[in-house]
Amino acid sequence: MLDLSWCVATAEVLAQDRALLAEVDAALRRGVQRAGPHLVCRPGCTPCCIGPFDITPLDAVRLRSGLRALRSIDAARAERLQGRARDAWRRLEGDFPGSAGDARLDDDDEARERFFRRHAGEPCPALDSTSGWCELYAFRPLSCRTFGLPVRTAGIVLGPCSLGFRTAQPAEIVDATVEPDPDDREGSLLASLAATGVKGDTVVAAVLAAAEEGARWEPCSRPHP
8 A cells, every 4th residue: 555645845956857858859869860770769668667777756747747637638548557557556556665655766776776677577557568658758757768879877878779880880879969958957956855855766657656645745735844
């Protein structure tokens, strides 16, 4: 049973997050243009949507905002998505490496990786298996947005998706490399959330499974206690 009793005033954080996403998406569009046919991402290509992974509190608040937006235009679709999330969370919470009560991952990287490997076949609940499309695409985590291209972050270059760039020359990979958040605006927003008490990584299923009232990532109009 999830016990997510916190609420956070996130209007300003979400406004700044939208500006961050605009910057990230612009950088990614430039990378996509440079990558050309070496980037094979498309609707229906879903290997990167299978298996849990850690997301930040900012990702979580954004996902909850997306779920609320979906519910406002298609309540039945939102309920189906949340049903998938609850089913997934029931499968995951038994050996969740952290506090399952508030769905907060421990800082033990090795324990996280063991957990992710054990559940590597678990589809993301936001994935529509019929269309192969993310139902919360505009609100997806930053790691989802940046996956596919080679990405530079904190001075480290993360390689591209293994399905793409197979015939690319090293210089082409370098040319397609993007740095989507060079000023670490995400870090500043995470610090703002942490100041309200919303901190700790989690997983998508837990975020989307939580009831609307009282979920600690739920955007609302009153400050976090």
